[in-house]
C-alpha cells in the first residue's frame with residue numbers, strides 16, 4: 001500500500017489543474033480544472049480521462065476559477081457522482097461560474113455551427129447546462145481550518161490563501177504521508193479580501209508558479225497609475241476605456257480601485273458600466289461576504305457608483321457606443337469569449353479608445369495577442385483591425401510573485417521533503433524550482449503531465465539522500481571521512497578509499513518499499529542506487545569524485 005500523486009494538468013502549464021491522489025484503493029481528485037489557452041492544450045479537455053471518473057470517491061476544490069472547476073461537469077457527465085468539497089464561498093461562486101460556462105459552451109458550439117467557421121461538421125460543446133445542473137448538487141461546503149474526515153484515515157483541511165473569495169490551500173493527510181496543495185496563492189495582501197494564512201507543512205508540497213520568474217513592482221502611493229493615466233488620456237480625446245476583467249474577483253478589485261481613484265480626484269467622474277451578468281452575480285456574493293473582506297475596506301468602494309448591465313438588450317445598446325465616453329468592465333478577462341468580444345469588435349478599430357489589460361493573459365488567447373502588439377484580431381469569424389491604444393496595468397495580480405512564493409514555502413512547518421512546481425509555464429516553473437532548491441535547500445521539481453510520484457515522509461527517501469550525499473562528497477575533505485559519515489547517516493556502504501583508487505557506494509532500499517529519485521526534473525521510483533567513483537585531486541587542490549552513479553528501477557519508466 002502506498003499513496004501516489006498523479007499530475008493530470010497544470011504541469012508545465014498554468015491551466016487544467018487536476019491532481020489525482022491514489023491512497024491504496026481510494027482515488028481522490030484535487031481540483032477539476034479545464035485547460036485554457038492554446039488549441040493544443042484545449043484539445044486535452046476532450047481526451048479520455050486516465051481513470052474511470054466513477055472510481056474517484058471525492059473531489060477537493062481549491063477555488064472557483066474555471067482552470068480549477070471547469071472540468072467538473074465533464075467528470076460528472078462521465079460517471080463521477082461523489083461529493084465535491086470546497087469552502088462555502090467557493091461553492092457560491094462555482095454555481096455562477098459553471099452555469100455561465102455551460103451556457104457559453106452551448107452558445108459557442110451553436111455560433112460555430114450557424115456561422116460555419118467550425119472545422120467540425122457538428123460542433124459539440126464539451127459539456128452543456130444539463131451536465132452543470134447535475135454537478136451543482138454534488139458541491140458540498142466545508143468549514144475553514146477544520147479536518148474533514150474522508151474515511152480510510154484520510155483527512156483534508158482548507159486554509160485561506162488570499163487569491164479570490166473562498167480560495168484555499170488544501171492539505172491532505174494520508175496513512176502514508178501528507179500533501180499540501182497551495183492552490184493559486186494570493187499576494188501577501190489582497191485589495192479587497194482578508195490576508196492569507198500559513199497552512200501546516202507537509203511531506204510533499206505542490207506550489208503554483210504562475211509568476212515564478214517575476215517580481216511585482218511596488219507602486220508606493222501612486223497605485224495603478226497606468227490605469228489612471230489611460231483613463232484620463234482616453235476620456236480627454238473623446239474615447240472610451242474597455243477593461244476586460246475576470247468576472248470573479250478581478251471585476252470587484254477594478255471597481256474598488258476606480259471608486260478610490262474617483263474619490264481621490266485622479267480620474268474624471270465618467271460613467272462606469274459592468275457588462276457581464278456573471279460579474280454582477282459574483283459582485284453580489286462579494287458584497288455579502290462581510291467576514292471575508294478586509295477590515296479597512298470602505299464598503300461603498302466595492303459597491304461602486306456603477307451601472308450594471310444584465311440584459312442582452314442593454315448590452316447591445318452599450319456596445320453600440322451611444323452612451324458616449326465611458327469606462328466598461330466586461331468579461332472574459334483574456335477575451336476568450338463573453339460580451340467583451342462585442343466591445344472589442346466595436347472599440348478596437350477606433351484610435352480614440354483604449355483597452356486596459358488587467359490580468360494574466362495565457363499564451364494563445366486574444367488578450368495575449370493584444371499584449372504582444374497584434375495588428376488584427378479574429379472574433380466571430382472576422383478579422384478586426386487594432387487601432388485602439390493597448391495598455392497594461394500589472395498591479396492587479398492576485399498571484400504571488402517569485403519571492404512571495406519562495407517565502408510561502410520557507411514559512412511552512414515542518415519543511416517539505418519535496419516541492420513540485422505546478423500551475424506555471426515551463427520557464428517560470430523551472431525558475432521557481434531552482435530558487436527553492438538554492439535558497440531553501442529543498443528538492444524542487446517541475447512535474448510533467450501524466451507523471452506519477454510517491455507521497456511519503458522525507459525519511460522514507462533514502463535513494464534521494466544517497467544521491468545528495470554523493471553530490472556533496474567532493475566538498476568533504478577526504479573520501480574516508482565522507483564515507484564514514486555517510487555510512488552512519490544513511491546506511492551508505494563504501495569499499496576502498498584514498499585518492500586514485502575506485503570507491504563503490506551503494507544504498508539499497510527494501511524491495512517492498514519504493515523510493516523517489518529526482519533527477520533533472522524527472523521523478524523516478526527507484527529501488528537501489530550504486531556509485532562507482534574514482535577520487536583525484538584537481539589542480540587547485542580540491543578533491544573530485546568522478547565516475548558513474550546508477551539507479552536501479554523496478555518496472556518500466558513512467
Ligand SMILES: [Zn+2]
Pocket residue numbers: 063065163184
Ligand atoms: Zn485562480
Ligand SMILES: [Zn+2]
Pocket residue numbers: 014017065067068184423
Ligand atoms: Zn489557476
